[in-house]
Amino acid sequence: MFFQELHTLTGSGIAVAPACREVERRAPGQLRAVAADMAQAAESGEPISTVMESHSGLFYPWHMGVVRAAEAGGFLPEAFEQIARAYEVEWETRSALRLRLFVYGALGIPAILVSAPLLLTVAEPIPEAGWTPALVLTTVLRYSRTVSLPIAAGLLGLVLLWQVLSASAWFQDLQRRIVLRLPVAGRIAQATALDRYLATLGLMLRGGLPIASAAEEAALAAGNPVLTPKLLEFVPALREGVPLSSLLAQARLFDPDTLNMAATGEASGSLPDMLSRAAAYYREDSAAKRMMLVRAGGIAVGVLYFCVFGILMYLGMRILYDFYFRVESWVGGEDLGGVNW
Numbered sequence: 001m002f003f004q005e006l007h008t009l010t011g012s013g014i015a016v017a018p019a020c021r022e023v024e025r026r027a028p029g030q031l032r033a034v035a036a037d038m039a040q041a042a043e044s045g046e047p048i049s050t051v052m053e054s055h056s057g058l059f060y061p062w063h064m065g066v067v068r069a070a071e072a073g074g075f076l077p078e079a080f081e082q083i084a085r086a087y088e089v090e091w092e093t094r095s096a097l098r099l100r101l102f103v104y105g106a107l108g109i110p111a112i113l114v115s116a117p118l119l120l121t122v123a124e125p126i127p128e129a130g131w132t133p134a135l136v137l138t139t140v141l142r143y144s145r146t147v148s149l150p151i152a153a154g155l156l157g158l159v160l161l162w163q164v165l166s167a168s169a170w171f172q173d174l175q176r177r178i179v180l181r182l183p184v185a186g187r188i189a190q191a192t193a194l195d196r197y198l199a200t201l202g203l204m205l206r207g208g209l210p211i212a213s214a215a216e217e218a219a220l221a222a223g224n225p226v227l228t229p230k231l232l233e234f235v236p237a238l239r240e241g242v243p244l245s246s247l248l249a250q251a252r253l254f255d256p257d258t259l260n261m262a263a264t265g266e267a268s269g270s271l272p273d274m275l276s277r278a279a280a281y282y283r284e285d286s287a288a289k290r291m292m293l294v295r296a297g298g299i300a301v302g303v304l305y306f307c308v309f310g311i312l313m314y315l316g317m318r319i320l321y322d323f324y325f326r327v328e329s330w331v332g333g334e335d336l337g338g339v340n341w
Contacts, residue, residue, distance in 0.1 A: 002031050003087065007080035016076060017042035030058060047071050057167060062196060062223015069200045069217035073207035082199065086192075093290055100298045104305040112312065113152055117143035119316050122323045126330045173225055180226050184293050191286035193224035194253065195279045197231055202275035212238040227253065244271070257281065 002023065009019035020039035027035050034055050038048040049067040052059050063083050070079030121139045165171040180186045200221040204214035212235050219231035234247045245262040248254045254262075258278040265274030 001084075002027055002035075003080045003084035007077050007084055010080060011077035015042070016048060020048075030055070034058065060172070060223060062193075062221060065217070065221035065223050066196065066200060069204055069214075069221045072217055073204035073209050073214070075203045075207060078203055079200075082196070086196075089287070089290065093294055096294045097297050097301075100301050104301055108305055108309060109152075109155065113148040115312075115316065116147050116151075117141075119319050120147065123319050126326060130330075176225055180224070184289060184296070188286050188289045188293060189224065190227065190253075191282045191289065193222040193227050195282035195286060197222040197227075198258070198275045198279035198282065202272040202279060205275070206272040211244065215244070254278075 005023050005026070006019055009022055010016060014022075017039045020035045020042060024032055024035035024039060034051065037051045037054070041048050041051050047068070049064050049071060052064050052067060056064075066079045066082060067076070070076045117140045120143045121136060124139060127135065166175075176189065179189050197218050201214055201218035204217060205211060209217075215238050216232065216235045219228050219234070222228050222231055230251060230253065234244070234251075237247055238244065243263075243266055245259060245266055248262055249259050258281070261274040261278050262271065265271035
């Protein structure tokens with residue numbers, strides 16, 4: 001919402017400083033201070049990207065790259081919209097996955113924490129005088145303290161540790177590097193980075209910037225720790241007059257349609273429009289793959305849940321059947337090989 005409001009205000013013709021002052025009145029928490037610093041920087045003629053860099057714990061590195069490129073090319077409203085759209089897609093994806101995890105966790109974890117002490121009590125040897133309500137309650141409480149409580153504390157600790165690590169820049173960079181090596185998620189991350197690169201490059205060329213400078217800013221705006229260095233390799237060759245389409249072909253990162261559109265754009269003088277169309281293709285491709293990943297993730301979580309539930313049911317039934325036969329033997333007073341049931 002922060003970036004969406006900035007996009008709406010600046011897109012309607014309001015200057016950056018008044019737009020940031022307006023957002024400051026409604027922004028929550030830390031974003032209010034960010035909006036105030038951005039307004040102050042804009043009023044003094046400084047770039048607002050420097051303010052975002054000073055608040056690096058709140059923004060992704062590619063956000064600063066896009067805003068820097070927008071300041072150089074004069075398309076801040078489009079940059080704010082691009083960041084807002086990326087946040088919205090990320091929020092929708094995470095919400096869908098978290099909803100499934102919450103549903104299965106809310107159903108499964110309490111059942112495990114409650115049933116574990118009961119099953120462990122049933123698995124205990126039968127006292128000579130038999131079970132009494134007080135003894136059963138004491139045993140269940142003992143297993144609750146020694147088994148269920150540590151499991152609950154461990155799960156809570158893992159969740160809190162994940163939240164703390166996710167707020168650090170080095171862990172976010174590690175996550176991005178790991179995601180790039182995953183089969184489907186890596187393709188989504190690559191398509192998203194190429195979408196940002198092509199869209200930013202098209203906007204900067206439309207604003208009249210030289211292609212080498214535009215390519216450098218667009219590579220930084222891609223914000224991908226693996227692809228950005230490869231995209232920056234284009235800059236020296238572009239300064240020497242090498243066509244962009246040939247460099248894109250040599251990189252082996254882009255599909256044939258994108259290469260054809262880049263070549264057509266250079267030949268016809270409509271390169272910015274062609275790059276924007278190619279960026280839209282990558283955007284649609286990553287959106288389709290993202291939906292597939294969400295569905296596959298939901299199915300995987302469900303299968304994992306039912307596998308764990310099935311194993312626990314099997315172990316629980318074995319413990320109950322064993323308890324039944326032990327009770328029968330204890331009641332009949334059979335000699336059980338010296339074992340005191």
